[in-house]
Amino acid sequence: MINWSTLSAAEQTAALARPAMADSAKLRATVADIITAVLERGDEAVLDFTRRFDSPELTTLPLSTEKRDELASRVTPQVQDAIQTAFNNVKQFHEAQYPQDIKLTTTPGVVCEQRFTALEAVGLYIPGGSAPLPSTVMMLGVPALVAGCERKVLCTPPNSAQEIAPEIAYAAKLCGIEEIYLCGGAQAIAAMAFGTQTITKVDKIFGPGNSFVTEAKQQVSQRADGAAIDMPAGPSEVLVLADNNADADFVASDLLSQAEHGPDSQAILVTNSEALINAVEAAVATQLAALSRNSIASKAMGNARYILTATVDEAIAVSNQYAPEHLIVQCDNARDLLPKIKHAGSIFLGPWSPESAGDYASGTNHVLPTYGYARNYSSLGLLDFMRRYTIQELSEDGMRNLGPAIMQLADAEGLDAHRNAVGYRMTKLQQND
Numbered sequence: 001m002i003n004w005s006t007l008s009a010a011e012q013t014a015a016l017a018r019p020a021m022a023d024s025a026k027l028r029a030t031v032a033d034i035i036t037a038v039l040e041r042g043d044e045a046v047l048d049f050t051r052r053f054d055s056p057e058l059t060t061l062p063l064s065t066e067k068r069d070e071l072a073s074r075v076t077p078q079v080q081d082a083i084q085t086a087f088n089n090v091k092q093f094h095e096a097q098y099p100q101d102i103k104l105t106t107t108p109g110v111v112c113e114q115r116f117t118a119l120e121a122v123g124l125y126i127p128g129g130s131a132p133l134p135s136t137v138m139m140l141g142v143p144a145l146v147a148g149c150e151r152k153v154l155c156t157p158p159n160s161a162q163e164i165a166p167e168i169a170y171a172a173k174l175c176g177i178e179e180i181y182l183c184g185g186a187q188a189i190a191a192m193a194f195g196t197q198t199i200t201k202v203d204k205i206f207g208p209g210n211s212f213v214t215e216a217k218q219q220v221s222q223r224a225d226g227a228a229i230d231m232p233a234g235p236s237e238v239l240v241l242a243d244n245n246a247d248a249d250f251v252a253s254d255l256l257s258q259a260e261h262g263p264d265s266q267a268i269l270v271t272n273s274e275a276l277i278n279a280v281e282a283a284v285a286t287q288l289a290a291l292s293r294n295s296i297a298s299k300a301m302g303n304a305r306y307i308l309t310a311t312v313d314e315a316i317a318v319s320n321q322y323a324p325e326h327l328i329v330q331c332d333n334a335r336d337l338l339p340k341i342k343h344a345g346s347i348f349l350g351p352w353s354p355e356s357a358g359d360y361a362s363g364t365n366h367v368l369p370t371y372g373y374a375r376n377y378s379s380l381g382l383l384d385f386m387r388r389y390t391i392q393e394l395s396e397d398g399m400r401n402l403g404p405a406i407m408q409l410a411d412a413e414g415l416d417a418h419r420n421a422v423g424y425r426m427t428k429l430q431q432n433d
Helices: 009-015 025-041 043-053 065-072 077-095 134-147 166-174 185-194 211-221 248-259 274-289 294-301 312-322 334-340 355-360 396-413 416-432
Strands: 102-107 110-118 121-125 151-156 179-182 204-206 237-242 266-271 305-308 326-330 346-349 386-394
Touching: 025 043, 025 185, 025 211, 043 185, 065 166, 077 134, 077 166, 102 396, 110 396, 121 134, 121 185, 134 151, 134 166, 151 185, 185 204, 185 211, 204 211, 237 248, 237 312, 248 266, 248 274, 248 294, 248 326, 248 355, 266 274, 266 294, 266 312, 274 294, 274 305, 312 334, 326 334, 326 355, 334 346, 346 355, 386 396, 396 416
Parallel strands: 121 151, 121 204, 151 179, 237 266, 237 326, 266 305, 326 346
Antiparallel strands: 102 110, 110 386
16 A cells, blocks of 8 residues: 655655556567568568467468358357447447538638548557457447548457457458458558558558557658557556545456456556555455456556545546546546546546446447556547548638738748739739729
8 A cells, every 4th residue: 555645756656657668679670670571571471470470371361251251150149239239339429429510701701611531541450369359349440430431451360270259250340341351460550551462551550459569550650651540559557536435346346357458557546545445455356366367467466556645636636647548436426526637548437337338338439548648648539530621712802801911921921922822812803803
């Protein structure tokens, strides 16, 4: 237990330090070499890496729609129903985000517009690893579907049988994703960013991944010939803000639900109740022993923090300083605390709102800024799959009304050609009058 009020400013910062992300020169160099190989050898390089890391017998990258549908048919009716429920809620929430175009007369004769259009081609990265992630397929595929993206390209590592999880195939089918490629890691990111003989390049890449994927996303986004990315990524995290009336079993389960993601995940409890901390620590030990991913969650709980504050307001200040990816508020009148909460990727209010709801099926998007980026990045949403652009149209009267101001500003900046572009038009108007 950490008593917040006894710490110096430096000690408080240290108490909220996140597990170190892999950021070694070796990692950067390895990823750069993979990207270079894909640029130089295309499909051949992607297949070589995929055979080395995922599927030794793989001979082709595309997964046909027929194979997608056959895999999807293996999903049990119960899981199909659950995926469909989640799909419906996520789709409904993202449809409500659809933006309205703007058209405005700023000066008589001067019309300005703002319009939105879908990104043409998006890359959706779905990690492999120890658990299939149909939820991530929906969190990426649904907004791409609602936005109207013409191409939705999904890359995910195959298993040794050259297949993907049936649940991923089912979710992809629901989202209308027909371009699926059997590759993962940095090589998949490079293939989507630059294109290969089989995979046509995309405009923007979305989705979580390990340190190699994260590094690859960063590198391709910094190249003019690469692709944009959704947001910086890091290990996932949760902070539970609780008072003395919080349920210790609920709090413990929320901490552990984040810890089982990976050994570098972080779970933090901040509360004004020492009794709650003691109860939660005991509940964590009991629940942890029964988890199927006990070894992973145990390592992650080594990064856990139990922080005692003097008041709930001080606990909120700690949360704001940390800027968590997930913030769970298990306090009396939780909604009343919202005006004081400044930095969080997604907020879960009250005892009946576990993080699992947002991860799977409530409707909000579970792709969120981590590692403190909640201070300046937003949760993934529909607008991330769109771009906005502006239009302006001046009539003759518009030029008469606004021209003099434009010319004065051009003069002030010493840009003669800018002034002349208006001046010639003003002269023409005067000749016509």
